[in-house]
Structures are given as structure tokens and as C-alpha cells.
Amino acid sequence: MADKNYQNDAACWKQLREGNTSALEYLYDTYIDRLFHAALKMTDNRELAKDALQEIFIEIWHYRASIGNVNHSYSYLLKVLKSIILKKVKRKGFTNELYINEQAPDETQNIEELIMSSERLTEQKSRLNMALAQLTARQKQVVRLRFFEGLTYEQIAVKLSMNYQSVNNLAFRAMLNLRKQLR
Numbered sequence: 053m054a055d056k057n058y059q060n061d062a063a064c065w066k067q068l069r070e071g072n073t074s075a076l077e078y079l080y081d082t083y084i085d086r087l088f089h090a091a092l093k094m095t096d097n098r099e100l101a102k103d104a105l106q107e108i109f110i111e112i113w114h115y116r117a118s119i120g121n122v123n124h125s126y127s128y129l130l131k132v133l134k135s136i137i138l139k140k141v142k143r144k145g146f147t148n149e150l151y152i153n154e155q156a157p158d159e160t161q162n163i164e165e166l167i168m169s170s171e172r173l174t175e176q177k178s179r180l181n182m183a184l185a186q187l188t189a190r191q192k193q194v195v196r197l198r199f200f201e202g203l204t205y206e207q208i209a210v211k212l213s214m215n216y217q218s219v220n221n222l223a224f225r226a227m228l229n230l231r232k233q234l235r
Contacts, residue, residue: 183233191226
């Protein structure tokens with residue numbers, strides 16, 4: 053555990069940019085719990101949250117020399133966390149793991165706002181599921197493979213033994229139908 057206390061965030065980040073590992077330890081010890089709770093508000097997947105937290109500090113150390121002045125550590129770390137989670141979600145196709153409301157959680161947000169946000173999320177998921185139900189079986193399959201499993205159109209064509217253009221056409225029609233249903 054880092055025992056050094058910095059007078060302000062800027063001093064800590066200055067030390068970090070200079071290669072001081074105790075500054076990184078200080079940031080970790082100071083913010084890890086709050087960041088973990090924030091990650092769990094962005095995704096219900098605990099493993100994804102833990103991976104993202106590890107990656108925050110690895111990236112910060114790796115890119116420390118190029119990090120500019122940081123006056124609010126928690127806000128900066130929260131932005132990095134959100135970016136990492138979004139990157140992981142897109143890369144691995146965890147679209148159902150990420151809340152549609154991608155705003156960083158605000159600790160001062162009151163319970164009513166959280167309930168309303170949760171209700172909106174539930175409504176959006178319900179509308180999406182109803183819209184997906186309107187697609188043909190092949191369209192659903194292409195949408196699932198493309199957007200939920202993260203396959204490319206070429207990979208989908210091979211997997212479904214279809215030609216590339218047919219997969220593109222199915223995906224295009226599926227997206228048109230989804231947009232129409234979700235209006």
C-alpha cells in the first residue's frame with residue numbers, strides 16, 4: 053500500500069509521469085473501490101469489471117509520459133474506465149453486458165433517478181426484444197452473429213454457408229426493420 057499522500061491530484065500525476073511507482077500505487081489504493089462500484093454500475097459482469105480495472109492501471113503506467121495535467125483523478129479514471137469497458141464490449145461482443153445508458157455513474161445521483169433510469173433501460177430492452185421478434189429467422193441469426201457475437205460479415209457467410217452479399221443484404225434488411233420497429 054502506498055503511504056505517500058499528495059497535496060493535490062496534479063502533484064500525484066506529475067510524479068506518475070516522472071515514473072514514480074508509488075504515485076500509481078497511491079491512485080490504485082485511493083480509487084480502486086470506487087472504480088469497482090462504478091464499473092458494476094456500467095456492467096453486471098463482475099469479470100469484465102475486474103479486467104477493466106486492471107487494464108486502467110496498466111494503461112496509465114504504459115502511457116504515463118503522454119498523460120496531460122489531471123486535476124480530478126476520479127473523473128479522469130472514470131473516463132478511462134468507461135472507455136476500456138466500451139472497448140472490451142465491442143471487441144468481445146458483450147452488448148448485453150453493457151447498460152444502454154453509458155453515462156458514467158454520478159455518486160450524487162438520487163434514488164429516484166436510478167429507478168427511472170432502470171425503468172427506461174427495461175423498456176428499451178423490451179422494445180428491442182419485440183423488434184427482434186419481428187425479424188425472420190435468418191435475419192435474427194445474422195444480427196446475433198454480427199452484433200452479439202462480434203463476427204464479421206465474411207465469418208458469418210462462412211458459418212452459415214451463404215455468399216457474402218446475401219449476408220450483407222440480410223443484415224441491411226434486418227437493420228431497416230429494427231429501425232422501423234423502434235421508431
